[in-house]
Amino acid sequence: MSIPWLNPLHNTLSQAFSQGKLHHAILLCGKRGVGKAVLAHNIVNALLCEAPNGLYACQRCKACLLQNAGNHPDRMLLSSENGIGVDEVREIGDFVVHSAQQGGRKAVIVEDAQQLTVSAANALLKTLEEPTKNRYLLLTCTDVSLLPATISSRCFKVNVDVTREQGETWLQENVRKYCSDSWHHLFASQPLLVSTWLEEGIDPDVKSLYDWAFGNVSTWPLAEMQRMLSKKADLKDAFCLFLLHRIKRQVEKSFDFSTSSEQTYEMSRFAEKLKTISGTNLALSLSLLQNVFNKPLN
Numbered sequence: 054m055s056i057p058w059l060n061p062l063h064n065t066l067s068q069a070f071s072q073g074k075l076h077h078a079i080l081l082c083g084k085r086g087v088g089k090a091v092l093a094h095n096i097v098n099a100l101l102c103e104a105p106n107g108l109y110a111c112q113r114c115k116a117c118l119l120q121n122a123g124n125h126p127d128r129m130l131l132s133s134e135n136g137i138g139v140d141e142v143r144e145i146g147d148f149v150v151h152s153a154q155q156g157g158r159k160a161v162i163v164e165d166a167q168q169l170t171v172s173a174a175n176a177l178l179k180t181l182e183e184p185t186k187n188r189y190l191l192l193t194c195t196d197v198s199l200l201p202a203t204i205s206s207r208c209f210k211v212n213v214d215v216t217r218e219q220g221e222t223w224l225q226e227n228v229r230k231y232c233s234d235s236w237h238h239l240f241a242s243q244p245l246l247v248s249t250w251l252e253e254g255i256d257p258d259v260k261s262l263y264d265w266a267f268g269n270v271s272t273w274p275l276a277e278m279q280r281m282l283s284k285k286a287d288l289k290d291a292f293c294l295f296l297l298h299r300i301k302r303q304v305e306k307s308f309d310f311s312t313s314s315e316q317t318y319e320m321s322r323f324a325e326k327l328k329t330i331s332g333t334n335l336a337l338s339l340s341l342l343q344n345v346f347n348k349p350l351n
């Protein structure tokens with residue numbers, strides 16, 4: 054899958070690598086769905102490849118085949134799915150000090166580093182402070198302000214971003230050509246989220262959240278919404294994004310500022326609560342939200 058807006062960043066890092074100046078710790082920052090993880094994985098593929106061209110993997114050597122099969126011994130991945138707690142982070146320290154089994158380099162990817170706990174971040178700091186030759190650490194994060202400065206200041210920061218136009222073109226060529234839904238275009242600035250959801254088969258959930266946010270149903274099925282919003286953080290964010298677009302459209306259509314300010318207020322309260330609550334409290338918050346949102350656009 055070609056992701057054109059990553060190319061300039063990849064080229065810059067590739068040049069640094071060819072000149073022997075690639076930093077041992079690279080922090081890729083940007084919104085969800087802009088391709089941070091793709092770039093991190095491509096870089097690691099090249100670092101472990103036996104015959105890379107700059108920082109581009111050959112895709113044919115034994116190391117590349119092992120990586121594509123997901124079992125290269127000199128590669129380690131920590132993600133919020135398989136855990137980024139203090140125990141996992143301590144394993145990085147052990148991993149980097151031991152000799153590489155293949156070509157000599159070892160690389161670790163830590164996805165969603167903003168979710169590191171304080172003790173996990175402290176454990177990571179030790180690895181960052183004492184760089185070892187041929188050991189590389191690739192971190193991704195959605196918001197650098199959520200990372201301790203002790204971590205971010207020791208990394209080479211790369212901002213990963215996509216313009217609306219690039220995102221729309223990419224969605225058109227990679228998603229909308231095959232299936233198109235009313236909500237897809239709202240993710241032009243996070244286009245990879247759409248393809249991920251399609252792959253994971255949760256796009257019908259997203260579509261339902263869209264319909265509910267836009268008042269396309271007579272009553273909100275609160276229990277089902279609660280179940281869906283508890284399933285995945287991405288879905289919470291998507292729902293809030295839909296509510297925001299709903300408010301925007303309300304204003305554009307009817308200049309109904311009193312409804313929209315009421316909705317904005319309830320939406321911000323809801324978004325704030327979503328960060329901390331779960332279970333039954335979520336149902337209560339949803340029913341409050343329903344009072345102001347569950348009506349068709351005027």
Ligand SMILES: [Zn+2]
Pocket residue numbers: 102103104105110111112113114115116117
């Ligand atoms: Zn290779």
